[in-house]
Amino acid sequence: MFEKIAPFHLAILIYMIQSGVTFFKLPRMLAVNFGTNGWLMVVIVSFIVMINLLLISLVIRFRVGENVFEIMEGLISVKWMAPFYLLLALTWSLLSILVGKDFISITQVLSFQNTNSTSLFVILMVLVFYLGMKDIYTISKATNIFFILTIGIFFLIIYHIPYTSLERLTPFIFKEGKNTIEGIVQLYTAFLGFEIVLFLFPYVDQSKPKWFRSVYYGHFLTTVVYSVTCFVSYLFFSLNQLKITSYPVLNLIAYIEIELIERIETFVFNLFLIKILVTLVLYLWASSLLLERVIPALSRKQSVAILIITSMLITLNVDVMSEIADWLLVVGFVAAALAIGLPIILLIVIGIRTYRGDHRA
Template sequence: MEKKLSTARGSISKFQLFFLIIQSQVGIGLLSLPSDMYQSVDGDGWISTLIAGAAVQLLLLIYWALYKRFPNHNFSEMTIKLFGNIAGKAYNIFFGICCMVIAGLSSTLYTEMINIWLLPQTPKWALLVLIVATCLFLALEDIKIISRFFVVSSFLFAILILMSLLNLKEDMHVTYLLPIAKSNFLDIVKGSHHTFLSMIGFEIVLFAFTYVKSDTRGLLKVISFANLFVTILYTYFVLICLLSFSPNALKQLQSPLLFMLKGLAFRLVERLDLIFLSLWIVPMTTSIIAYLYIAGKSLSNNPRFYRKSVIVSSAVIFIAGYYLSTLEQLDQVSQWIQNSYFVVIGGVPAFMLLLSFLLKKVTKRCPS
């Protein structure tokens, strides 16, 4: 088979792509996920998490197949090629706005979590400014710098997992999971949407494929292993929370993972929950950085205007985040936003792949 080499503008390795994906996916949703899963399917939440991972893998396969049809093209360029110049650019702007709204929602959830657990006296708008400004600082750089930061910050996962393992010394009840698959299978499948929405961020590959120094088969392996890592990570945290808390506790706790660590104390270290949350701020912000990057690329493919697009996107994210923080029924609004975004990252790429076959549109990879 002919090896498909990367283009001249490829600038990141497969190793960097791996961490770019997992850092874009993992965020604040993990902290409340065990509680959400239990309320949906009781002790079978870990099964729903595995199903969500399979759904993400299916979408990644669609993205990969779409890239094989249009090598050397990012998602914004694909839409123009399939939908035409006007309709394609209009959709790209819509896609960018959707990313800004999702990032604004994430920023709101971050500020609320920090305000409740770490800085109760600090105004939420001030926290929002700090978060958006920090993310903007890095998002202004190119993808090579962003991916390097994601690689370096990924060592925090090892620390966070180690901290969670300390809880394994406490009493854990396997009976909380029994009987396995006691919920209706259809309910288990429906419950997987909580995990899926917590795992969004993988769509960054639509804009990162063209920068990776690899053939298409190598790209498929990387994105698959990245999704496997995130799926196992989410399943692990859901499991330890299901084993550590009684059913009544999980129904009442919004962030069971933090409460689990709150009960641990050692001679030299106390309040591991605060240490955990302080470290978790980094994975939370990396997902916003990823959305800033995607939004900037959606608004403009021209490198000269990318920085301006990111600055405009950050302003919209702040406005969206501030507005959402004033809503009383944020949970209902967030569910509507996330479900709508699923159509954008799932339905449209699948339709584009089908359309490319119907119109028999395909481009050849340019030589490096």
């Protein structure tokens, strides 16, 4: 009875996987790449992501098999699919580890200037392993609580309304931007995470026929949080301020002062560990499914441990912020390509199988 992810929880899960550490950099990234009124681009890219989601929904609607593996292996045997699975697993686990490194590097700058970042990273990985070895229902249950603990941060934005000014928006749209294409790719990667639903759907309570709408709701929530925060940032800071501030959202939060407490950004940023954790764990969870498909003898604990250790070894020397950013850009680009490509490949496979007359499972 309880062992299914309800659509409501799926929406939360999607929002929590999507939103991550990029949230803090987003207004700056928009200002640099798109210039004036860059916040509008969030809505535009969100619409492109919706099209991507539509592709995924088509895969799920016309699927021939219980899960992605069955769809693929109906055409090509697991033996031939293994390298592709491993590549996918490696990309996602690398993305996961790099997002973790990115978070830790900011944490180090903010609070632990004298602490070795590796030790902080290892602590984060222990947490990732602890949640990652649980089953998907437990991960979903924990995510709900994490959502409740973190969603309040968004409402802190209300505090800034009296300090905003519409004049700062300027009447120009997308002027003074540096690189629109790179900006779109970066913004697209900020929305990534929704593609995990391709692996999640067998675990979702599908008793309600329109359950997939919850994926759109989750994505809509991410869009609202991103666009409102960026909009307020554009109202609060000038364009040039946004361009030179590393983490504008953190500066926004730092501005909040109440009688009992000040500089709450130090706590709020740490609270983001929880959101990062969900992103990391879900990518690793999907990667572990892929790895276990290739080597069925592996248990969940073993596969998660192997993925973490392998990715950590590959990115061992990547610890400077700029290096992490470069790696993230490349791996993020590959992950974005996969998010678009994977459903297209699956749709082609489904098309071929339907043409050949395979029965729907």
